[in-house]
Amino acid sequence: MKVLVPVKRVIDYNVKVRVKPDQTGVDLANVKMSMNPFDEIATEEAVRLKEKGVVTEVVVVSIGPAQAQETIRTALAMGADRGILITSDTDVEPLAVAKLLKAVIAEESPSLVIMGKQSIDGDNNAVGQMLAALLDWPQATFASKIEVSGDSASVTREIDGGLQTLSVSLPAVITADLRLNEPRYASLPNIMKAKKKEIAMKTAADYGVDVSAKLKVLKVTEPPKRAGGIKVADAAELVMKLKTEAGVL
Amino acid sequence: MAVLVIADHDNTIVRDTTAKTITAAMSLSPDVDVLVCGSGAQAAADAAGKLAGVRKVLLAESDALGHQLAEAVTDVVFALAPGYDAILTPATSSGKNFSPRIAAKLDVNQITDVIEVVSADTFVRPIYAGNALETVQSSDAKKVITIRPTAFKPVGDGGSAAVEKVGGGTAGAREATFVSEEVVKSDRPELAGAKIVVSGGRALGSAEEFHKVIEPLADKLGAAVGASRAAVDAGYAPNDYQVGQTGKVVAPDLYIAIGISGAIQHLAGMKDSKVIVAINKDADAPIFQVADYGIVGDYKVVVPELMTALG
Numbered sequence: 133m134k135v136l137v138p139v140k141r142v143i144d145y146n147v148k149v150r151v152k153p154d155q156t157g158v159d160l161a162n163v164k165m166s167m168n169p170f171d172e173i174a175t176e177e178a179v180r181l182k183e184k185g186v187v188t189e190v191v192v193v194s195i196g197p198a199q200a201q202e203t204i205r206t207a208l209a210m211g212a213d214r215g216i217l218i219t220s221d222t223d224v225e226p227l228a229v230a231k232l233l234k235a236v237i238a239e240e241s242p243s244l245v246i247m248g249k250q251s252i253d254g255d256n257n258a259v260g261q262m263l264a265a266l267l268d269w270p271q272a273t274f275a276s277k278i279e280v281s282g283d284s285a286s287v288t289r290e291i292d293g294g295l296q297t298l299s300v301s302l303p304a305v306i307t308a309d310l311r312l313n314e315p316r317y318a319s320l321p322n323i324m325k326a327k328k329k330e331i332a333m334k335t336a337a338d339y340g341v342d343v344s345a346k347l348k349v350l351k352v353t354e355p356p357k358r359a360g361g362i363k364v365a366d367a368a369e370l371v372m373k374l375k376t377e378a379g380v381l
Numbered sequence: 382m383a384v385l386v387i388a389d390h391d392n393t394i395v396r397d398t399t400a401k402t403i404t405a406a407m408s409l410s411p412d413v414d415v416l417v418c419g420s421g422a423q424a425a426a427d428a429a430g431k432l433a434g435v436r437k438v439l440l441a442e443s444d445a446l447g448h449q450l451a452e453a454v455t456d457v458v459f460a461l462a463p464g465y466d467a468i469l470t471p472a473t474s475s476g477k478n479f480s481p482r483i484a485a486k487l488d489v490n491q492i493t494d495v496i497e498v499v500s501a502d503t504f505v506r507p508i509y510a511g512n513a514l515e516t517v518q519s520s521d522a523k524k525v526i527t528i529r530p531t532a533f534k535p536v537g538d539g540g541s542a543a544v545e546k547v548g549g550g551t552a553g554a555r556e557a558t559f560v561s562e563e564v565v566k567s568d569r570p571e572l573a574g575a576k577i578v579v580s581g582g583r584a585l586g587s588a589e590e591f592h593k594v595i596e597p598l599a600d601k602l603g604a605a606v607g608a609s610r611a612a613v614d615a616g617y618a619p620n621d622y623q624v625g626q627t628g629k630v631v632a633p634d635l636y637i638a639i640g641i642s643g644a645i646q647h648l649a650g651m652k653d654s655k656v657i658v659a660i661n662k663d664a665d666a667p668i669f670q671v672a673d674y675g676i677v678g679d680y681k682v683v684v685p686e687l688m689t690a691l692g
């Protein structure tokens with residue numbers, strides 16, 4: 133059984149995000165970029181399924197600039213088998229990403245797609261669900277546990293107030309939440325091996341998908357800053373301030 | 382132009398998040414209908430009809446809808462979509478699950494986590510964990526939008542909308558089936574809608590300590606309990622307590638952060654609270670930069686004093 137893992141190159145989660153003064157976006161020049169953390173978790177889960185013998189091949193696909201090859205190499209070093217890069221120099225919106233992935237799936241015929249629940253740049257949390265809709269596959273989002281047996285998967289999902297377990301027939305789309313696993317660090321030998329693994333280079337036009345933007349970004353601004361507060365000496369003063377000054381008790 | 386709001390409910394009551402989403406919907410159109418997808422959900426539908434400004438309530442029921450399965454909800458909404466120009470859902474974990482599926486079926490992009498409606502086609506939404514705000518204009522004829530509930534005030538009561546039954550909600554029942562649910566029952570208010578939230582962080586050091594320190598204070602204040610990602614990852618608190626970029630976004634009147642350093646990802650989930658209190662022994666912790674009132678000190682000393690001071 134084959135698994136497809138879509139991964140995205142995003143600003144590293146430790147980097148402080150700065151809005152450009154001309155309000156056209158976020159400054160990405162000379163900023164450290166990494167694999168989207170949720171996609172690392174998805175990759176890890178796919179590789180673990182391969183190690184368990186449930187999965188035979190893990191294919192990684194990314195849509196982005198040429199440098200996204202590095203992101204694919206990271207996944208290959210973690211244990212994925214081969215990669216596909218669909219190059220695009222502009223941001224591709226979630227619906228167009230889902231359409232491209234659908235086209236890749238038509239060629240690759242995986243039994244399962246495991247992907248991060250959201251990317252930490254656009255924070256849309258949409259591509260997995262959109263892909264499932266376009267394929268008419270079942271979806272299991274925000275997974276904290278995945279067990280594949282035969283032609284179905286039991287997926288425990290993080291929901292408001294607790295956990296929900298679904299059984300989905302395969303093929304299906306599963307999106308990874310934070311607590312699904314802890315991704316491994318690639319070993320040096322595996323990083324070296326990953327350099328020899330194949331990455332197929334494609335463009336959106338190869339798949340006949342229109343990736344032009346439907347949502348026009350008018351401006352990107354800094355959120356309002358909270359004015360700094362005061363330090364109080366002790367609990368008694370705090371309670372007094374909350375009652376009289378803030379009026380919240 | 383008419384707007385459909387997909388209700389967040391538990392089959393008996395409609396949650397506050399629904400009333401807040403209706404406020405956002407009203408800024409698009411005076412014609413707002415509410416869809417209740419559930420099972421045995423007549424009470425929730427009746428409750429939705431009492432919300433001010435609602436034109437009518439649509440009730441769809443099936444077993445799959447009782448668990449809000451995305452395939453089933455999409456089935457219902459897709460059939461209703463031709464009658465609406467916009468479909469709004471509160472950005473809860475359930476809404477985030479099914480709304481993009483609806484958008485893709487309608488061949489439109491979703492406008493996610495909207496915090497401000499600028500005009501009928503222009504919206505403000507946070508990106509990069511709330512470290513930037515994006516103003517987007519949609520050219521799609523039909524808009525599928527999730528609303529961040531904490532950014533809107535709820536509509537009040539006073540409505541008297543009729544409830545109309547609609548069909549659908551069985552599609553996908555074969556491919557995705559509900560197995561089980563473990564939902565923590567609690568007498569405390571729900572985290573997302575609570576007026577006061579008491580949150581604990583990694584400094585608590587253990588689940589026992591979290592239980593012993595955070596929960597009694599929350600109960601004294603009638604507050605919901607939250608936690609930082611670090612505390613959840615360490616196993617001190619269950620995952621649904623997590624406040625932050627990847628957990629819940631809260632904006633209570635009072636947020637008390639205990640032993641939380643204030644990582645960017647946590648601040649993204651609580652910085653819109655009206656009043657923030659931080660208790661931390663590290664005077665340089667970033668949490669103090671957003672706190673209205675800070676106490677530099679060990680929670681082991683400060684929290685018992687706070688319990689006493691509250692009487």
